Amino acid sequence: MTRLYNEPTDFADEATDGFVAANKRWVRKVHGGVVRSTASTPGSVAVVIGGGSGHYPAFGGLVGQGLAHGAALGNLFASPSWQQVRSVSKSANNGGGVLLSYGNYAGDVLNFDRAQEKLRAEGIPTQTVTITDDVASASKDEKHKRRGIAGDLTVFKVASAASDAGYDLDQVVAVAQKANERTRSFGVAFTGCSLPGADEPLFTVPEGRMAVGLGIHGEPGISETDIPTANGLAELFVDTLLAELPDGVEQAAGQRVAVILNGLGSVKYEELFVVYAKIDQLLTEKGIEIVEPEVGELVTSFDMAGASLTLFWLDDELEGFWSAPCDAPAYKKGAVAEVAGAADIHDEDDFAAAIPDSSxxxxxxxxxxxxxxxxxxxxxxxxxxxxxxxxxxxxxxxxxxxxxxxxxxxxxxxxxxxxxxxxxxxxxxxxxxxxxxxxxxxxxxxxxxxxxxxxxxxxxxxxxxxxxxxxxxxxxxxxxxxxxxxxxxxxxxxxxxxxxxxxxxxxxxxxxxxxxxxxxxxxxxxxxxxxxxxxxxxxxxxxxxxxxxxxxxxxxxxxxxxxxxxxxxxxxxxx
Amino acid sequence: MTRLYNEPTDFADEATDGFVAANKRWVRKVHGGVVRSTASTPGSVAVVIGGGSGHYPAFGGLVGQGLAHGAALGNLFASPSWQQVRSVSKSANNGGGVLLSYGNYAGDVLNFDRAQEKLRAEGIPTQTVTITDDVASASKDEKHKRRGIAGDLTVFKVASAASDAGYDLDQVVAVAQKANERTRSFGVAFTGCSLPGADEPLFTVPEGRMAVGLGIHGEPGISETDIPTANGLAELFVDTLLAELPDGVEQAAGQRVAVILNGLGSVKYEELFVVYAKIDQLLTEKGIEIVEPEVGELVTSFDMAGASLTLFWLDDELEGFWSAPCDAPAYKKGAVAEVAGAADIHDEDDFAAAIPDSSxxxxxxxxxxxxxxxxxxxxxxxxxxxxxxxxxxxxxxxxxxxxxxxxxxxxxxxxxxxxxxxxxxxxxxxxxxxxxxxxxxxxxxxxxxxxxxxxxxxxxxxxxxxxxxxxxxxxxxxxxxxxxxxxxxxxxxxxxxxxxxxxxxxxxxxxxxxxxxxxxxxxxxxxxxxxxxxxxxxxxxxxxxxxxxxxxxxxxxxxxxxxxxxxxxxxxxxx
The missing domain is CATH 1.25.40.340 (DhaL domain)
Incomplete structure (x- = not known):
C-alpha cells in the first residue's frame, strides 16, 4: 500500500516535483508534465507520451535522448487533461510535428484526441499511435480495443529512435504502428495496490490465487488460478504469447524477439530472474533468438504484486531502433552522443486567452x-x-x-x-x-x-x-x-x-x-x-x-x- | 512476500541463472557469482563485491564497465562462502590485485577475510574495505561496527572508477576508505519480507507503525513510531544525517553531496519522489549542493516496505569518480567507451586439489x-x-x-x-x-x-x-x-x-x-x-x-x- 504522502490530492504533483528535482540532467518541468532538458535536433519529430501517474518509470522516466521528447503526467491512474497534453506537445515540438503515443484507455483517448485536434488547429502536424499489446483484454480480431501495458516501452523506444534517425512524421508513425502490431504482452497479478490515503486496496486477489490477464489498474482479467511455480508461470506466459503470432510472422522458430519481463511493483527482481531463467530456456528451445532482453520494473502499478511478459517480434528496422542508444532517467542503453546545449525554453505563457468583446x-x-x-x-x-x-x-x-x-x-x-x-x-x-x-x-x-x-x-x-x-x-x-x-x-x-x-x-x-x-x-x-x-x-x-x-x-x-x-x-x- | 519460486533451496541459484541469461551483455557466470563479460584493462585493480542474495541490484547488478569487476553471490540473506569469494576474485583478477568490498556483517567478514588469506597465499595482493554507512547500527565512536546498507553503492562506484583511472591497489583502497568514511545512511521500514517458501515474514512491524533504523535483514532498529507524512520522513532523514558530519567536513553549508534515496522493495517510485521533493528542498535550504542524486531501488530487501537516505560528502577526487561513466546491468551513467573484446575466460578447474600420500x-x-x-x-x-x-x-x-x-x-x-x-x-x-x-x-x-x-x-x-x-x-x-x-x-x-x-x-x-x-x-x-x-x-x-x-x-x-x-x-x- 502507499504509505508515504502528504495530502493525497497533492500526491501526483509532488511526485512530479521530486522526479524532476532528482533528474534535472534529463528532464525539465513544463505545464502538464516534462520535456527533455537537453536539446533535440531541429526539425525532428517530437514523440510525446503520457498517461496517469502511478506507473513509474512510465511515463516521465522514459523521457530523454534517444527516448521520448516529452511526457504528459496525469493524476493517479487518471489521464492527463488535453490541456496538459497540448502544453507538453508544444514545449516538446522541434518543428517536425508531434507523435502522440500512449496506452489505449478511454480517458487517455479522449484527452489525447482533443489535444491532437487543438495542435492541428494551431498548425502543428500531429499523429497518434495508441498501444494495444495486452492480449488478455480483447480478441485478436478486436486488437484495436486492447489495452496498452508494458508494450508501451517497445513502441516509445523505436518511434523515438526513428525520430533520431531523421524519419519524418509519417515514417515515425509507420514504425510505431509496425512496432505496436508486433508487440504482445500478457500479465498476472497477486494483489492490488492502495492509492494514497485509501483504506482499502483498489481491488483484491484472494491469498494464494493469481488473477490471469488482470490490467494495470485492476481491469478484469480472464480467469483466476492458484499461484503456480515460477516455471509454471514462465510456461503460461510463453504458451499464451506464442499462441498468437503477429501478422507477417509465419512461425516462431528463427525469429528475433526482444523480450521484456516486467514487474508491476512488489514481485521483486530475484523472483523475476527465477521466472526469466525458464522463459529464456523455453524460447531458446523454440528456436527463438532473444535480442537485448529486459527484466525489471518498466511499467508498474504502484506496489501491485504482478508481472507481465512482452514479446516484441523484430525485423531489421525495428531491431536497429530497439538497440539504438538512449539515455532517460529510468532507461539507458549504450553510449548516447554528447548533446550540445540545453533545450530551448518554450514560452509557457502562450495559453493566456484574450477576452472577446461582450454585451x-x-x-x-x-x-x-x-x-x-x-x-x-x-x-x-x-x-x-x-x-x-x-x-x-x-x-x-x-x-x-x-x-x-x-x-x-x-x-x-x-x-x-x-x-x-x-x-x-x-x-x-x-x-x-x-x-x-x-x-x-x-x-x-x-x-x-x-x-x-x-x-x-x-x-x-x-x-x-x-x-x-x-x-x-x-x-x-x-x-x-x-x-x-x-x-x-x-x-x-x-x-x-x-x-x-x-x-x-x-x-x-x-x-x-x-x-x-x-x-x-x-x-x-x-x-x-x-x-x-x-x-x-x-x-x-x-x-x-x-x-x-x-x-x-x-x-x-x-x-x-x-x-x-x-x-x-x-x-x-x-x- | 516472495511468491514465485520453484524449490526454495534452488531459489538463489536460479535467480543467478536468470540474471545472467538476461544480462549477458555485461556479466558472465563463474563459480560463486559473476564477473564482467567485457574485457578490463590488464594490470588494473579488480573490485570484487558481494553478499547474500535478495538485495538486487546489489550485488550482481552492479558489475560492469566502470563499476565492479565481479560479485560473489551468496544464498538468500547469507554470505557467500570464502570459496565463492576466492573463485570470483581469481576470475576477476587482472593482475593488479583485488579489492574486496562489502557490507559489514559477521558472516560476510568471516568469509571474505578467509578468502583474502587464501588469495594472498596464492600470491594475489588483496585488500579489504568493509562498508559501514548505517548510522543507526552503532555510535560514531564505533563506526567500524556499523552495518553496510545503501552506502555500498558509493564505495563500489568510486573504488571502481579509481581502478579505471589507473590507481594501484593501495590508492584504490585509500579512495574506498575515504568514500566509506564520508558516506552516511539512515533507514526506516514498514513491513518485513518473506523468504521463498516461508509461511511467515522474517519480521513484522505493526500496521501504521514505522521501525526506525531497522537493518536490511530485519536487524534491530532504534525505535518505533507512527508512520509520518512524506515531508515528516524527509525531515527525519535529513536531521538525522546532518547531526553527524564526517571527519573533515566542518559544516554542511557549501558542501557538495551525492544523495541516494533508496527504496527497499515495495515503497514505490512515486512515494520516493514525493519524499525526495522535500529532501531536495531541505538540503538546498541548508546550502548543500546536490550532485547527481539517485532516487530508486539500489540495495533492496526483497519486497520489504522501507526506504533509506544516504549522503555521500564529496571532495574533488570523489566527485570525479562518482560522476564517471559506468555501464552495469542495473546502474548506468554517461557514455562508457566501447570495449574491445570479451573478458578472458579464466580456468575454473584450478581448484581441484592433489591427494597427498597417506598411511x-x-x-x-x-x-x-x-x-x-x-x-x-x-x-x-x-x-x-x-x-x-x-x-x-x-x-x-x-x-x-x-x-x-x-x-x-x-x-x-x-x-x-x-x-x-x-x-x-x-x-x-x-x-x-x-x-x-x-x-x-x-x-x-x-x-x-x-x-x-x-x-x-x-x-x-x-x-x-x-x-x-x-x-x-x-x-x-x-x-x-x-x-x-x-x-x-x-x-x-x-x-x-x-x-x-x-x-x-x-x-x-x-x-x-x-x-x-x-x-x-x-x-x-x-x-x-x-x-x-x-x-x-x-x-x-x-x-x-x-x-x-x-x-x-x-x-x-x-x-x-x-x-x-x-x-x-x-x-x-x-x-
Whole structure:
C-alpha cells in the first residue's frame, strides 16, 4: 500500500516535483508534465507520451535522448487533461510535428484526441499511435480495443529512435504502428495496490490465487488460478504469447524477439530472474533468438504484486531502433552522443486567452454563471467524501477529489474572466478549460466539454434566454454522448439525457426557466438514484463491478447534485 | 512476500541463472557469482563485491564497465562462502590485485577475510574495505561496527572508477576508505519480507507503525513510531544525517553531496519522489549542493516496505569518480567507451586439489570419517524441518537448509577423496571445504573450519588416537571461539565448549573414546537444551529476539545431534 504522502490530492504533483528535482540532467518541468532538458535536433519529430501517474518509470522516466521528447503526467491512474497534453506537445515540438503515443484507455483517448485536434488547429502536424499489446483484454480480431501495458516501452523506444534517425512524421508513425502490431504482452497479478490515503486496496486477489490477464489498474482479467511455480508461470506466459503470432510472422522458430519481463511493483527482481531463467530456456528451445532482453520494473502499478511478459517480434528496422542508444532517467542503453546545449525554453505563457468583446446582457449572464459555479463548488466540497466513497465501490475512489480539483479551478477562472468583462460564453469556456485541465481524466474532459457547449449556445453577445439555455444543455448532452456511453451504462449519461430532455420539453411547453429547471433537476435526482440498479459497462471497470449493484454511479450523483444546486441559484436569482 | 519460486533451496541459484541469461551483455557466470563479460584493462585493480542474495541490484547488478569487476553471490540473506569469494576474485583478477568490498556483517567478514588469506597465499595482493554507512547500527565512536546498507553503492562506484583511472591497489583502497568514511545512511521500514517458501515474514512491524533504523535483514532498529507524512520522513532523514558530519567536513553549508534515496522493495517510485521533493528542498535550504542524486531501488530487501537516505560528502577526487561513466546491468551513467573484446575466460578447474600420500592407519580413520559424515547426513535430513522451525523463531529459518546443503556436499567430497586413497586429514579438509562452499553463511564457514581443525590434528599419516581426536575437537573449539561468540550468547559455542572440555577431561582421565565421547555428547545435549533460557547476542539478531526465549538455538541443537550421531558410529565401530 502507499504509505508515504502528504495530502493525497497533492500526491501526483509532488511526485512530479521530486522526479524532476532528482533528474534535472534529463528532464525539465513544463505545464502538464516534462520535456527533455537537453536539446533535440531541429526539425525532428517530437514523440510525446503520457498517461496517469502511478506507473513509474512510465511515463516521465522514459523521457530523454534517444527516448521520448516529452511526457504528459496525469493524476493517479487518471489521464492527463488535453490541456496538459497540448502544453507538453508544444514545449516538446522541434518543428517536425508531434507523435502522440500512449496506452489505449478511454480517458487517455479522449484527452489525447482533443489535444491532437487543438495542435492541428494551431498548425502543428500531429499523429497518434495508441498501444494495444495486452492480449488478455480483447480478441485478436478486436486488437484495436486492447489495452496498452508494458508494450508501451517497445513502441516509445523505436518511434523515438526513428525520430533520431531523421524519419519524418509519417515514417515515425509507420514504425510505431509496425512496432505496436508486433508487440504482445500478457500479465498476472497477486494483489492490488492502495492509492494514497485509501483504506482499502483498489481491488483484491484472494491469498494464494493469481488473477490471469488482470490490467494495470485492476481491469478484469480472464480467469483466476492458484499461484503456480515460477516455471509454471514462465510456461503460461510463453504458451499464451506464442499462441498468437503477429501478422507477417509465419512461425516462431528463427525469429528475433526482444523480450521484456516486467514487474508491476512488489514481485521483486530475484523472483523475476527465477521466472526469466525458464522463459529464456523455453524460447531458446523454440528456436527463438532473444535480442537485448529486459527484466525489471518498466511499467508498474504502484506496489501491485504482478508481472507481465512482452514479446516484441523484430525485423531489421525495428531491431536497429530497439538497440539504438538512449539515455532517460529510468532507461539507458549504450553510449548516447554528447548533446550540445540545453533545450530551448518554450514560452509557457502562450495559453493566456484574450477576452472577446461582450454585451451587457451577456456580462449579466456571466455573473450568474460565476454565482452558480461558486454554489456548485460549495456542494462538491460538502459531498466530496461521500462521492469518493460511492466511487470506491466499483471505481478508484477519486471522483470526489477530481470534481473538487475541477470546480475549484473553474471558479477561479470564471471569476478572473468575469472580472475582466467577459461574456457568458467566454466565462464558461475558460471555466471549462480550467476544470478539464486541473481535473484530468475522463470526467474532467466531459465537464470541460459540457461547460463549453453551454457557453457556445449562450454566446458573448445575446441575452441568455431560457431557450438558449435548454439548447446549450442539449448540446452538452450531444457532446457527451459522442464519447460513447449510452443510457443504461451506469454513467452520468443516465442522468444527463433525461435531465436535458425534460428541460427542453418543459421550456417548449412554456414553463419558466426556474420551474422547468427544477422539474428537470428532480428527474435527474431520481435518475441518479436509479443507477444503483445498473452494472457499469465502459471505462476502467473493475474486476468485481457487480459489487456496485445497490450503489449509484458517482458521476451520475454529482451531476444530479449540481442540477439541484443550479435550481436553487436560479430560484434565488428570480426572487 | 516472495511468491514465485520453484524449490526454495534452488531459489538463489536460479535467480543467478536468470540474471545472467538476461544480462549477458555485461556479466558472465563463474563459480560463486559473476564477473564482467567485457574485457578490463590488464594490470588494473579488480573490485570484487558481494553478499547474500535478495538485495538486487546489489550485488550482481552492479558489475560492469566502470563499476565492479565481479560479485560473489551468496544464498538468500547469507554470505557467500570464502570459496565463492576466492573463485570470483581469481576470475576477476587482472593482475593488479583485488579489492574486496562489502557490507559489514559477521558472516560476510568471516568469509571474505578467509578468502583474502587464501588469495594472498596464492600470491594475489588483496585488500579489504568493509562498508559501514548505517548510522543507526552503532555510535560514531564505533563506526567500524556499523552495518553496510545503501552506502555500498558509493564505495563500489568510486573504488571502481579509481581502478579505471589507473590507481594501484593501495590508492584504490585509500579512495574506498575515504568514500566509506564520508558516506552516511539512515533507514526506516514498514513491513518485513518473506523468504521463498516461508509461511511467515522474517519480521513484522505493526500496521501504521514505522521501525526506525531497522537493518536490511530485519536487524534491530532504534525505535518505533507512527508512520509520518512524506515531508515528516524527509525531515527525519535529513536531521538525522546532518547531526553527524564526517571527519573533515566542518559544516554542511557549501558542501557538495551525492544523495541516494533508496527504496527497499515495495515503497514505490512515486512515494520516493514525493519524499525526495522535500529532501531536495531541505538540503538546498541548508546550502548543500546536490550532485547527481539517485532516487530508486539500489540495495533492496526483497519486497520489504522501507526506504533509506544516504549522503555521500564529496571532495574533488570523489566527485570525479562518482560522476564517471559506468555501464552495469542495473546502474548506468554517461557514455562508457566501447570495449574491445570479451573478458578472458579464466580456468575454473584450478581448484581441484592433489591427494597427498597417506598411511594405511590414516586411510582407515578416513573411512570411519566417511561413515560418520554419512550418518550425520541422515540425522540432518531427518531433522532439517525441525531445525528450520527452531531457527525461524529468532533467525531467518534457513538453518536446516544450510546444514543439508553443507553435509550433502561434505559427504560427496569425503567419499571422493577417500576413494582416491586420501588420509583422514585430507578427507576432513576437503569435506570441510565442500561444506563451507555449498552452505555459505556463518554456519558454513564454522563447520568448514571445524572439520579442517579436526583433520589437522589427525594428520594423513598418524593413527587417529583418542588423544588426537580430543585435541582436534579442542582445536576446532579454539578456531570457532576466535570468530567472537562466547558461552552464553546462544550459539553453537554453548554446546561446543562443554562438549570439548568434557571429552578432553574424560580422555585424560583414561576413558575409552567411545565412553568419553558418549559422556561428552550427553553434556552437549543438555547444553543445547539449556540455550532455550538464553537471549541471542551476536550475528543478525532479529528485532524480537526475546521471542526466542523458550526455544533452543538451532546451531546448538544441530551440533548436539551430530555429537550423538558420532557417538553411535563410534559404538558401532567398536562392536
Amino acid at each position: 451587457p446582457e451577456s456580462r449579466e449572464a456571466a455573473a450568474l454563471v460565476v454565482t452558480a459555479l461558486e454554489a456548485i463548488k460549495g456542494t462538491i466540497d460538502e459531498n466530496a467524501d461521500e462521492l469518493g466513497r460511492i466511487d470506491a465501490v466499483a471505481g478508484d475512489g477519486d471522483h470526489g477529489i477530481g470534481m473538487q480539483r475541477g470546480v475549484h479551478a473553474a471558479v477561479d477562472a470564471a471569476r478572473d474572466a468575469s472580472g475582466k468583462g467577459a461574456g457568458a460564453e467566454t466565462v464558461l469556456n475558460l471555466a471549462g478549460d480550467a476544470w478539464s485541465d486541473r481535473a484530468g481524466g475522463t470526467s474532467g474532459a466531459l465537464w470541460g466539454s459540457a461547460l463549453a457547449a453551454v457557453g457556445a449556445a449562450l454566446t458573448d453577445t445575446e441575452p441568455a434566454s431560457r431557450h438558449r439555455i435548454a439548447e446549450g444543455v442539449a448540446s452538452a448532452k450531444s457532446e457527451i454522448l459522442d464519447f460513447g456511453a449510452t443510457v443504461g451504462d451506469k454513467t452520468m449519461v443516465d442522468v444527463l439525457v433525461p435531465f436535458s430532455d425534460t428541460l427542453t420539453e418543459r421550456i417548449d411547453a412554456g414553463d419558466t426557466l426556474v420551474d422547468a429547471w427544477k422539474a428537470a433537476a428532480d428527474v435527474a435526482t431520481a435518475a441518479a438514484d436509479a443507477t444503483k440498479d445498473l452494472l457499469p459497462k465502459m471505462g476502467r471497470a473493475r474486476p468485481h463491478a457487480e459489487k456496485s449493484l445497490g450503489t449509484p454511479d458517482a458521476g451520475a450523483v454529482s451531476l444530479a447534485l449540481i442540477t439541484q444546486t443550479i435550481a436553487g441559484v436560479l430560484a434565488d436569482a428570480r426572487s | 594405511p592407519e590414516s586411510r582407515e580413520a578416513a573411512a570411519l570419517v566417511v561413515t560418520a559424515l554419512e550418518a550425520i547426513k541422515g540425522t540432518i535430513d531427518e531433522n532439517a524441518d525441525e531445525l528450520g522451525r527452531i531457527d525461524a523463531v529468532a533467525g531467518d529459518g534457513d538453518h536446516g537448509i544450510g546444514m543439508q546443503r553443507g553435509v550433502h556436499a561434505a559427504v560427496d567430497a569425503a567419499r571422493d577423496a577417500s576413494g582416491k586413497g586420501a588420509g583422514a586429514e585430507t578427507v576432513l579438509n576437503l569435506a570441510g571445504d565442500a561444506w563451507s562452499d555449498r552452505a555459505g553463511g556463518t554456519s558454513g564457514a564454522l563447520w568448514g573450519s571445524a572439520l579442517a581443525a579436526v583433520g589437522a590434528a589427525l594428520t594423513d599419516t598418524e593413527p587417529a588416537s583418542r588423544h588426537r581426536i580430543a585435541e582436534g575437537v579442542a582445536s576446532a573449539k579454539s578456531e570457532i571461539l576466535d570468530f567472537g561468540a562466547t558461552v552464553g550468547d546462544k550459539t553453537m559455542v554453548d554446546v561446543l565448549v562443554p562438549f570439548s572440555d568434557t571429552l578432553t577431561e574424560r580422555i585424560d582421565a583414561g576413558d575409552t573414546l567411545v565412553d568419553a565421547w558418549k559422556a561428552a555428547a550427553d553434556v552437549a545435549t543438555a547444553a543445547a537444551d539449556a540455550t532455550k533460557d538464553l537471549l541471542p547476542k551476536m550475528g543478525r539478531a532479529r528485532p524480537h529476539a526475546e521471542k526466542s526465549l523458550g526455544t533452543p538455538d538451532a546451531g546448538a541443537v544441530s551440533l548436539a545431534l551430530i555429537t550423538q550421531t558420532i557417538a553411535g558410529v563410534l559404538a558401532d565401530a567398536r562392536s
